[in-house]
Structure formats: C-alpha cells, structure tokens
Amino acid sequence: MKSNARKSGAAPAGRRNREAEILQAALAIFAEKGYAAASIQDVADAVGVLKGSVYHYIDSKEDLLFQIFENAHGDAELMMRELEALDVDPVERLRAYLERGVANTLQNLELQSLYFRDWRYLTGERRAKLVERRRQYDRYLRDLIAAAYKFKGLQGTVNQRFVSSFVIGGTNWVADWYRPDGKDSPAEVAKSYAQLALAAVLGVAEPAAAARPR
Amino acid sequence: MKSNARKSGAAPAGRRNREAEILQAALAIFAEKGYAAASIQDVADAVGVLKGSVYHYIDSKEDLLFQIFENAHGDAELMMRELEALDVDPVERLRAYLERGVANTLQNLELQSLYFRDWRYLTGERRAKLVERRRQYDRYLRDLIAAAYKFKGLQGTVNQRFVSSFVIGGTNWVADWYRPDGKDSPAEVAKSYAQLALAAVLGVAEPAAAARPR
Structure with a gap:
C-alpha cells in the first residue's frame, strides 16, 4: 500500500478486497517461483489486472514481499x-x-x-x-x-x-x-x-x- | 562436470583445480544473490574466465547447483x-x-x-x-x-x-x-x-x- 493510501484511514471495501487479492496472488507466486524470479507482471496476470493497478497498492516488488x-x-x-x-x-x-x-x-x-x-x-x-x-x-x-x-x-x-x-x-x-x-x-x-x-x-x-x- | 569429462577418469590436476574454483565461486555467488537471480556469467566473471569455459565443466546452471x-x-x-x-x-x-x-x-x-x-x-x-x-x-x-x-x-x-x-x-x-x-x-x-x-x-x-x- 502506498503511504498516501495508508493515511487515508477507512479505505472502501472494494479497495481492501483488491489489495488482499493482490497480496494473496503475490504470496502464491513468490512461494512457487521464488521472490527473485517472480515479477509484478506475474502478480498482475494472476489477478487479471494491468501492472499499473498493482502499483496502485504497493510501491515495489519488495514492498509486496514486506506487506505479505x-x-x-x-x-x-x-x-x-x-x-x-x-x-x-x-x-x-x-x-x-x-x-x-x-x-x-x-x-x-x-x-x-x-x-x-x-x-x-x-x-x-x-x-x-x-x-x-x-x-x-x-x-x-x-x-x-x-x-x-x-x-x-x-x-x-x-x-x-x-x-x-x-x-x-x-x-x-x-x-x-x-x-x-x-x-x-x-x-x-x-x-x-x-x-x-x-x-x-x-x-x-x-x-x-x-x-x-x- | 559433463558426462564425457566424468568418464575420463584421472583428469589433469589443472582441470580439477579449475573445476573446484568454479564450484567455489558458484557457491559464493548463489549463496549471496540467490540461485534464481545468479547467472553463469556471474560465475565466469568471478573466476576470471569466459562463460564458454564454465560450460566446459558443467552442463547448465542447474548442474552447477547439483555439483555443489x-x-x-x-x-x-x-x-x-x-x-x-x-x-x-x-x-x-x-x-x-x-x-x-x-x-x-x-x-x-x-x-x-x-x-x-x-x-x-x-x-x-x-x-x-x-x-x-x-x-x-x-x-x-x-x-x-x-x-x-x-x-x-x-x-x-x-x-x-x-x-x-x-x-x-x-x-x-x-x-x-x-x-x-x-x-x-x-x-x-x-x-x-x-x-x-x-x-x-x-x-x-x-x-x-x-x-x-x-
């Protein structure tokens, strides 16, 4: 989650669900491929969104690992x-x-x-x-x-x-x-x-x- | 080591030393960067040889991991x-x-x-x-x-x-x-x-x- 999103307090339910979905997909992909070999693109593909949408919730691949x-x-x-x-x-x-x-x-x-x-x-x-x-x-x-x-x-x-x-x-x-x-x-x-x-x-x-x- | 090299029996000392050197360098690089992120090129650079020379001793990056x-x-x-x-x-x-x-x-x-x-x-x-x-x-x-x-x-x-x-x-x-x-x-x-x-x-x-x- 980007810091401005973090500060927003009560995020809409849709946003929270999408974020949870991204974290869950990232966990499955990182666990299977290994963090080093996995990409944000893999995560976006698994969730069925564009890469840019994933960056709406996290700052970087490392941020995704940290949030998990x-x-x-x-x-x-x-x-x-x-x-x-x-x-x-x-x-x-x-x-x-x-x-x-x-x-x-x-x-x-x-x-x-x-x-x-x-x-x-x-x-x-x-x-x-x-x-x-x-x-x-x-x-x-x-x-x-x-x-x-x-x-x-x-x-x-x-x-x-x-x-x-x-x-x-x-x-x-x-x-x-x-x-x-x-x-x-x-x-x-x-x-x-x-x-x-x-x-x-x-x-x-x-x-x-x-x-x-x- | 490639299978033909394995079958050769008593390999010259220089060859064995170079192979040991490659395995040692690969261990250090894989341990530091992680296997997925490391490349044969990294190993060649560390030993100071051309990539082709590394392939003289092993079949693939995976073979290198296995030999270690x-x-x-x-x-x-x-x-x-x-x-x-x-x-x-x-x-x-x-x-x-x-x-x-x-x-x-x-x-x-x-x-x-x-x-x-x-x-x-x-x-x-x-x-x-x-x-x-x-x-x-x-x-x-x-x-x-x-x-x-x-x-x-x-x-x-x-x-x-x-x-x-x-x-x-x-x-x-x-x-x-x-x-x-x-x-x-x-x-x-x-x-x-x-x-x-x-x-x-x-x-x-x-x-x-x-x-x-x-």
Missing part, C-alpha cells in the same frame, strides 16, 4: 495476546504457544516457506523492521521458557539463545515436509512437535538450587 | 563412516553424530543456507537424487535414535518421523543466526545443540516395558 510478512505478524501478535489470557501454569502456557505456533505454520505453509527462504531479499528499513519483529518473537519465547523454569524450580544449563533458536528451528521445520493431503493430522503434528520442544527445553535444565553459591 | 550439493554429500558420508568406527555406546554415537553435524554446518554456512533455500530449484533426475540422499540421512538418524532407545531400554512416544525432522530442523537452524566473527565458539554451539537434540529425543520416550501388552 506484515499481515502474518499481525496474526502472530493476536496469538500472543490470546496466550496471555489463558488461565494455565507457565509450562502449559509454553506448551500452548509451541502447539499453536506449529498449527499456525501448518495452516500457512506457503507463507512459511516464502518467509524463511526469501526474507533476506528485504533491504533497508523494511529489513530492519522484520529483524526487530524476529527479535521480539525470540524474546517472547525466551520469557516463556524462563517463566516455565522458574515455576518448576529449574535453571538452564545451556545458553538460552541456543535453546530458543533450537526450538524455533525444530518447530518451523514442519514446513519442510508437511503436506496437507498426507496422512498426518495437523493436530497430531502440532502436539508432537510441542512435546519434542518442551522435552528439549526441560531436558537441558537442572534444579535451580544445584548451582547456587554455597 | 554432491560435493557436500561426499563429506557427510565420510562423517558417517567415521562414526561407525567409534567405540562408544549408541547414545554417545548419536550425540557424536549430532555434534559433528552441527560443527560441519558451522564450517559450511554458505553451503547450508544455499542448500535449504534453493534445493527445490533442482528438477528431474537431479532432484530425485537429492531427495533420495535426504531420505538416507533421515533413515540414518532414525536408526541411531532407535539404537539409543534400545540401549537405554526405552521406546518412543512420538511418531519417529517427527522426532528426526524436529532434530534435523533444530540443529540446522544454527545456520540462520551463526556468525563466525561472533562470540560463540563453534565447539560450544555444537555441544549445546547436540545436548538439546538428545534431550528432545530421550524426553519423548518411556521405559519400553510400560507399553508392552499385558
């Missing part, structure tokens, strides 16, 4: 707010976060593949914003892990940056092999991956008292 | 043979595999990023060969895990395909953030990630007797 990711970040933030509202102990909150995160990945396989393959094509301010978002997610996960350790009277024996990166990598990996038409139900996959991640997190911790200065 | 990965597979197979020769119990063999795998990733960051981002650009027979290699690694890891469970009298409570994928994803993820000029030593990272992966594997198992039919 921005939409996804909104969903992730909604999930975080829902988690905060859950009336469960910190270990179960961590488990719920992991399970929902995987379920979310399974529902957005194209987006996930595109994100992890092509996010580095973003430059300048857009890239900085995305890197900052990733830092926020990482911090959020590390806070959930710290709360779970505290609740269980544990302390980590491994650098906590490594723990969160391992968990993020392990759970994101479902996008590498999962096929919606395969035999594994999304619920079973999400539950199992959350179990694996929780086992890793809790398995590299020891009773907090053990390392207290005597 | 083939070289890496050779290293992985060497590591597997070394592991088989280790005189340790199955849990320690699994730990050694994980630790060496991460250390290997850290030593070949460009290759890892290229592999996981762009392997899908391979088509036909080359893609089939690569997919088969990935299946072999997965089977190898699952055999190591099964041996470790057996040794400890355990049985898995989670689908073993999920366990190996989670471990592969978690350990490969180091390539996403690791910087050789950062503060984390490769040895510490490798040891920690192996510890996390082993905790996940052993944490989703229970005593084998528990689920035996009564």
Whole structure:
C-alpha cells in the first residue's frame, strides 16, 4: 500500500478486497517461483489486472514481499495476546504457544516457506523492521521458557539463545515436509512437535538450587 | 562436470583445480544473490574466465547447483563412516553424530543456507537424487535414535518421523543466526545443540516395558 493510501484511514471495501487479492496472488507466486524470479507482471496476470493497478497498492516488488510478512505478524501478535489470557501454569502456557505456533505454520505453509527462504531479499528499513519483529518473537519465547523454569524450580544449563533458536528451528521445520493431503493430522503434528520442544527445553535444565553459591 | 569429462577418469590436476574454483565461486555467488537471480556469467566473471569455459565443466546452471550439493554429500558420508568406527555406546554415537553435524554446518554456512533455500530449484533426475540422499540421512538418524532407545531400554512416544525432522530442523537452524566473527565458539554451539537434540529425543520416550501388552 502506498503511504498516501495508508493515511487515508477507512479505505472502501472494494479497495481492501483488491489489495488482499493482490497480496494473496503475490504470496502464491513468490512461494512457487521464488521472490527473485517472480515479477509484478506475474502478480498482475494472476489477478487479471494491468501492472499499473498493482502499483496502485504497493510501491515495489519488495514492498509486496514486506506487506505479505506484515499481515502474518499481525496474526502472530493476536496469538500472543490470546496466550496471555489463558488461565494455565507457565509450562502449559509454553506448551500452548509451541502447539499453536506449529498449527499456525501448518495452516500457512506457503507463507512459511516464502518467509524463511526469501526474507533476506528485504533491504533497508523494511529489513530492519522484520529483524526487530524476529527479535521480539525470540524474546517472547525466551520469557516463556524462563517463566516455565522458574515455576518448576529449574535453571538452564545451556545458553538460552541456543535453546530458543533450537526450538524455533525444530518447530518451523514442519514446513519442510508437511503436506496437507498426507496422512498426518495437523493436530497430531502440532502436539508432537510441542512435546519434542518442551522435552528439549526441560531436558537441558537442572534444579535451580544445584548451582547456587554455597 | 559433463558426462564425457566424468568418464575420463584421472583428469589433469589443472582441470580439477579449475573445476573446484568454479564450484567455489558458484557457491559464493548463489549463496549471496540467490540461485534464481545468479547467472553463469556471474560465475565466469568471478573466476576470471569466459562463460564458454564454465560450460566446459558443467552442463547448465542447474548442474552447477547439483555439483555443489554432491560435493557436500561426499563429506557427510565420510562423517558417517567415521562414526561407525567409534567405540562408544549408541547414545554417545548419536550425540557424536549430532555434534559433528552441527560443527560441519558451522564450517559450511554458505553451503547450508544455499542448500535449504534453493534445493527445490533442482528438477528431474537431479532432484530425485537429492531427495533420495535426504531420505538416507533421515533413515540414518532414525536408526541411531532407535539404537539409543534400545540401549537405554526405552521406546518412543512420538511418531519417529517427527522426532528426526524436529532434530534435523533444530540443529540446522544454527545456520540462520551463526556468525563466525561472533562470540560463540563453534565447539560450544555444537555441544549445546547436540545436548538439546538428545534431550528432545530421550524426553519423548518411556521405559519400553510400560507399553508392552499385558
């Protein structure tokens, strides 16, 4: 969306629908061809509009990539707010976060593949914003892990940056092999991956008292 | 390498060096620009030869990508043979595999990023060969895990395909953030990630007797 359009506040419904349509088509095309090989013309062709109409909503191909990711970040933030509202102990909150995160990945396989393959094509301010978002997610996960350790009277024996990166990598990996038409139900996959991640997190911790200065 | 060159057996040292130089330049260029955006001309420019000279060693850009990965597979197979020769119990063999795998990733960051981002650009027979290699690694890891469970009298409570994928994803993820000029030593990272992966594997198992039919 161009900045003047962004400032316009309540855009007409037709405009919003067309924009959503363009973002959806761009996601499918970028995911399939790869961002580098895809063009605005491909997106225009898929939506059935002239190239100039696409530029009415976005500034550039890079802006299109960025807007796709921005939409996804909104969903992730909604999930975080829902988690905060859950009336469960910190270990179960961590488990719920992991399970929902995987379920979310399974529902957005194209987006996930595109994100992890092509996010580095973003430059300048857009890239900085995305890197900052990733830092926020990482911090959020590390806070959930710290709360779970505290609740269980544990302390980590491994650098906590490594723990969160391992968990993020392990759970994101479902996008590498999962096929919606395969035999594994999304619920079973999400539950199992959350179990694996929780086992890793809790398995590299020891009773907090053990390392207290005597 | 073209098939006639492959069949020639002992190639002169100069030819082998030039080929290695081309593969190394292609790896750096593909990793930086992305496979889709890079060209054979870029590779020729980097090596300082004419484009035609590059085609003396490879059939196509896709062949270049494939040859880069083939070289890496050779290293992985060497590591597997070394592991088989280790005189340790199955849990320690699994730990050694994980630790060496991460250390290997850290030593070949460009290759890892290229592999996981762009392997899908391979088509036909080359893609089939690569997919088969990935299946072999997965089977190898699952055999190591099964041996470790057996040794400890355990049985898995989670689908073993999920366990190996989670471990592969978690350990490969180091390539996403690791910087050789950062503060984390490769040895510490490798040891920690192996510890996390082993905790996940052993944490989703229970005593084998528990689920035996009564």
